[in-house]
Amino acid sequence: MLVLSRKKNExxxxxDNIIVxxxxxxxxxxxxxxxxxxxxxxxxxxxxxxxxxxxxxHAFSVNTTDDxxxxxxxxxxxxxxxxxxxxxxxxxxxxxxxxxxxx
Numbered sequence: 115m116l117v118l119s120r121k122k123n124e125x126x127x128x129x130d131n132i133i134v135x136x137x138x139x140x141x142x143x144x145x146x147x148x149x150x151x152x153x154x155x156x157x158x159x160x161x162x163x164x165x166x167x168x169x170x171x172h173a174f175s176v177n178t179t180d181d182x183x184x185x186x187x188x189x190x191x192x193x194x195x196x197x198x199x200x201x202x203x204x205x206x207x208x209x210x211x212x213x214x215x216x217x
Contacts, residue, residue: 138145
């Protein structure tokens with residue numbers, strides 16, 4: 115692991131296209147700003163771990179479903195096509211009521 119020291123408003127560059135800036139330091143908290151291309155995902159570690167757990171649970175359930183399907187002798191499991199989401203009801207714009215004072 116590379117360990118770097120940076121002060122407020124100083125930055126590091128990763129792979130020529132990712133810039134990490136120390137935005138603020140307050141006590142034991144450091145605020146970082148990350149400037150990265152839109153195709154690069156950036157997550158806090160705990161969020162990344164939760165995504166990985168969810169992905170692995172989904173992969174396990176898909177594999178289990180495939181195994182059960184094969185055991186039943188069926189090449190494919192039939193399922194209903196996804197239903198389109200209901201569109202939000204259209205609302206009329208609220209007109210501002212102008213009250214004129216009598217002069």
